[in-house]
Amino acid sequence: MKHTLITILYCLIIAAGYSTDLENRPIRPIQLQQTTITTCSSISPVIAEASPNSGFFTSLLDTSLWPARWYCGVWTDFHGWMYISSDLMIWAAYFVIPLILGYFLYQRRKDVPFPSILFLFIAFILACGITHLVDAAIFWWPAYKLSAVIRLGTAIISWGTVFALVKVTPKLLDFKSPSMLENVIDEKTKELQALNNQLKKEIAEKNVSQAKLESLNAHLEQTVAERTESLQEVNSNLMHLNSLFQSVQDAAKIGVWEIDLGSGSLYWSDTVYDIHEVPKGTEVKLEEGINFYHDDYKPVIEEAVNTAIEKGTGWDLKLKLITAKQNEVWVHAIGLPLVENGKTVRLRGLFQDIDLAVKSESKIREHQQNVTAIIENTDSVIWATDKELKLTVFNQAFTNTIKNIYKITPEIGMSVINDQFKAKINSFWEEKYKNVFASGEQVIWENHDKKTDAYSEVSLNPIIDENDQVVGISGLSRDITPSKKQEELLVDVNNSLEEKVKERTEELEENNIKLLAVNKELESFSYSVSHDLRSPLRGIHGFTNALKEDYYETFDDAGRDYLDRVLSGTVRMGELIDDMLTLSRVSRAEVSSEEIDLSSLVQEIFESLEPGKATLKVQSGLKTKGDLPLVKTVLQNLLENSIKYSSKIANPRIEFGSSKKNGSTVYHVTDNGAGFDMQYSHKLFSPFQRLHHRKEFAGNGIGLATVNRIILKHGGKIWAQSKIDEGATFYFTLK
């Protein structure tokens, strides 16, 4: 079909092209008039020569073998143009009809019966039109070959159409005529109307039920809304209760648990997991749950569970648990069986961490035991009362005492002010208790039992609560008889001692006066010694000297030697007397205290002596406090000694310095001289004691004794360190 359309189009284009040619080409109708006879066979031989079998279809458009129709035969213009215009009009009509058919087919292609027949009609009409178009064209364009082919095509299509029509004719006969159709429509309409009426009726009925339904629905909705509201209320109540329950659980560390005995599944709330220190959500079985209990408590819980299952009774136990992290925890476990048809199907219960409570309870118990042990471990009477003076605590000694005195056995809750006691005693104690309550302070007194001569010390102490309120009184009565007796004894001893001290003091005072007198005597004695011994001595020396000088010639050598010995003896005795005087003066002297520049003083004294070849090294800046003349005497003696005892060696060196020992300053005078034997060092500081012979080193043994006295008077100490021939060091301190 498509192919056919293309062919038609092709022909149209060719026709258009030739119509153009037609306009441009000089039409020669005049020629026709001039040539009266026109033969069509003039070119026949060409045909004969031409091979009729080969190239027909290759040169379909070859027009060379025929003249245009105008030139074939004799055509009047009228005849020719009528022919041409009729052909063109037929073609035009035959072209428009298929277009209309095509449009119809395009618009209603679905319900068009036999559309293929319609297509054949379209092709057949188009092909017919084209033969007419080619016939018209042949007047100018003698394409007879083409014309023949088109006609053949038209013939084929026409016959195809015939066959198709024959084939569908019986079917076409079945198509109803419009009147028949109208009848049918009438019938159908009636049927439809009946149906419609039925429907309307049904709809009316349905509307009624719809209304009913709607009202029902509205009612339902209202009910649902009401129910929803009440459910929401219940829900919010439930949520509130749930959060309340949860906070109670959290606060009290209470967890809930449930076991389905049928399936064996165990539910734990988060708190139960926390108490067991097991990660939340871990699956736990009944046996595993029991295994968490301390070995001592496993049998207890096992028995409780078994009893619950068998007899349907619950349990309420305090048990010890070992958590997953091996901590010991006290728990309060409550179990309730759920019985259905006489059979326990579930166990559920509460689980609470009471570790702190149990431990503090045991601490309180321990504390109480300690307190009891303490108050019983004494002979003292101990008791305590509450605000109403009712006994709360007392020890055995209290019981014994009350029993002994009043012949009644005290009990907890018994008032300490009791009708069975004497009124006088009651009022005495009542006043004491009142004092404690009023002052909030301890009341203490001593009792003396004249019958037994026993002393006791009683003290009442307020028991104060955390609000500083006196809530009770604790009492203690202890036997102080021994210490009281001892005290009395002590007072006696003390008195006699005081007397003795007084006597002794008097004695001492007397002695002191005597001593003062003696001292005075001694003073005048030493004064006399100074005068009265020295004066004759000076006389002896003076006159012996005069003898020696004035009568020198009279004496022989021996006589002169005797005189010399008398002279030296008197000088030595003079020195001895002087030294003794110094010693006694030092002993009597009062020590003053002033700043002393020791370093300078040592240097000064050394220079004032006759040091010979000895050299002195002094530590600079040494200062102390003391009695200048006395300290000077000390240093002078020590330096003199050093010079004296080192005078026999080649390079005598003397050194003065200090060092720190136990926080005090120790001064020292060191020489590299003869030294001494430490064996006799204890004699060094006693008067008239010497460690060297006079012939070796002069001296009378008073110097160091004097030094010692001065140092002692200053509150200091002196000692020496030496080795024979290796020098000596004298150390001293001054306070």
Next chain:
Amino acid sequence: MKDGTILLVEDNEDDVMLTMRAFKKQGILNEVVHAKDGSIAIELLLGKNGFDPIKPIIVLLDLQMPKLNGLEVLKIMKENEATTNIPVVVLTTSSEEEDVVKSYNLGANSFIRKPVDFEQFAKNVGQLGLYWLVLNEPPPL
């Protein structure tokens, strides 16, 4: 050396002799008046009991004497206008600090202790003479 009398107040005869010997040895040739105790010395100085008062250029005074001791003599001398300016040298056996202090407090001009060694004593006396009789300018009498 200045002329003039030296008053030696000394109760011990030995000491008087030794002192005189020392003067002589040291070339002190002034007239020496000897008072054998303190009361005689005062009588001499103040012209009592029929004595004409003497004006010594120096008084050598012992301390330990019967009747008036040296310190009492010194005190009287310093209290009297006639004798207050006479130089007094305390020449004594004692070396008690108390005596030294008291002597100076009462206006003694020197304090010399008599050593046992005569040679030393003579030397001291010599120095004494050199100072008081040669170098010192006495107050106008």
